[in-house]
Amino acid sequence: MDPSAGILFPIGASGYPPVVKRGTPACPGCAAPPVRETVGEVAVREGRFRLDRCLACGVVSLEPPPSDAVLAAAYDEAYYGPGHERFVTWVERAAVRLALRRARHVARRVAPPARVLDVGCGRGEVLRALVRRGYACSGTERDGRSAERARRESGADVRAGDLAEHRFPDGHFDSVMIWHVLEHLRDPEETLREVRRVLRPGGTLLVECPNVQSWQARLGGSGWFHYDPPRHLHNFGVSSLRRLGERCGFATRAVSTLSLLQGPFPMYQSLLNRFLAPRDALYDTLRRAPSARAIPLPAKATSFLALPILGPLSLLLEALATAAGRGGAARLEFERR
Ligand SMILES: [Zn+2]
Numbered sequence: 001m002d003p004s005a006g007i008l009f010p011i012g013a014s015g016y017p018p019v020v021k022r023g024t025p026a027c028p029g030c031a032a033p034p035v036r037e038t039v040g041e042v043a044v045r046e047g048r049f050r051l052d053r054c055l056a057c058g059v060v061s062l063e064p065p066p067s068d069a070v071l072a073a074a075y076d077e078a079y080y081g082p083g084h085e086r087f088v089t090w091v092e093r094a095a096v097r098l099a100l101r102r103a104r105h106v107a108r109r110v111a112p113p114a115r116v117l118d119v120g121c122g123r124g125e126v127l128r129a130l131v132r133r134g135y136a137c138s139g140t141e142r143d144g145r146s147a148e149r150a151r152r153e154s155g156a157d158v159r160a161g162d163l164a165e166h167r168f169p170d171g172h173f174d175s176v177m178i179w180h181v182l183e184h185l186r187d188p189e190e191t192l193r194e195v196r197r198v199l200r201p202g203g204t205l206l207v208e209c210p211n212v213q214s215w216q217a218r219l220g221g222s223g224w225f226h227y228d229p230p231r232h233l234h235n236f237g238v239s240s241l242r243r244l245g246e247r248c249g250f251a252t253r254a255v256s257t258l259s260l261l262q263g264p265f266p267m268y269q270s271l272l273n274r275f276l277a278p279r280d281a282l283y284d285t286l287r288r289a290p291s292a293r294a295i296p297l298p299a300k301a302t303s304f305l306a307l308p309i310l311g312p313l314s315l316l317l318e319a320l321a322t323a324a325g326r327g328g329a330a331r332l333e334f335e336r337r
Pocket of ligand 1: 028031054055059
């Protein structure tokens with residue numbers, strides 16, 4: 001058992017009896033027959049789900065897994081952004097600037113005109129920055145309209161659908177990146193094995209997910225912002241992501257939990273979620289989700305009024321967490337063996 005996994009959710013700390021569940025299918029993190037305990041429960045518009053943690057590797061999975069229909073409805077218009085912007089303008093600008101930092105992570109490892117692939121490229125901001133630097137860029141995005149828009153805005157070869165559908169040649173890419181995508185997949189291992197096939201030997205894979213081993217996950221409990229039910233099916237931490245990557249034929253080269261995008265704000269929202277319903281009231285307001293209209297005014301007001309106290313506290317906690325290797329993101333750099 002991974003010793004760090006137990007620190008996260010001491011058995012019984014969630015208030016749930018430490019019931020161990022044995023069953024199939026295999027755990028997406030460690031491929032072992034799953035032995036799980038329920039660490040919480042989340043209720044959202046799409047239904048109620050348990051949060052079940054694998055006792056072997058610490059991956060926390062939604063149970064029961066949401067159906068395809070539930071997931072299709074959960075990736076609504078607002079998830080990708082109506083019109084041109086997903087958030088109100090000032091948040092939007094900050095998010096774009098922070099996304100550009102990701103392009104620098106790639107640029108540090110490979111020089112143009114290297115071939116780079118972004119799996120689940122979203123709106124293509126990272127690809128756009130890399131195209132400008134002279135890289136030969138490809139991307140995939142599950143949603144057809146988002147893929148089309150990313151292609152138009154980035155100038156990269158962005159294809160709609162899952163990675164495996166496109167049959168890129170063996171060893172085609174010098175670098176592959178997967179930003180906050182693995183947690184959305186039913187079978188993350190299948191995707192990583194396909195990435196290994198299309199990456200050249202010695203090529204670099206950058207993967208980042210929310211870190212379920214973070215302090216913000218611990219402090220937020222079932223209200224942790226990044227559980228994002230029902231979209232995040234399997235929640236990895238540093239150690240489970242490392243384990244998955246190494247099982248799929250990669251060597252770990254670097255690990256970091258520092259993320260300006262996934263750090264302080266998710267900490268703030270997770271702390272709010274401890275005492276304020278509905279969950280993610282501030283986030284949904286900022287991203288102008290259709291559901292935001294139904295959020296009671298007191299919840300919206302409290303989300304902002306708490307800022308003078310919870311804001312500095314969130315910054316401090318996230319800084320300390322990152323120093324302790326427990327920041328909000330699990331970013332691993334792998335080399336293809
Ligand atoms: Zn596991």
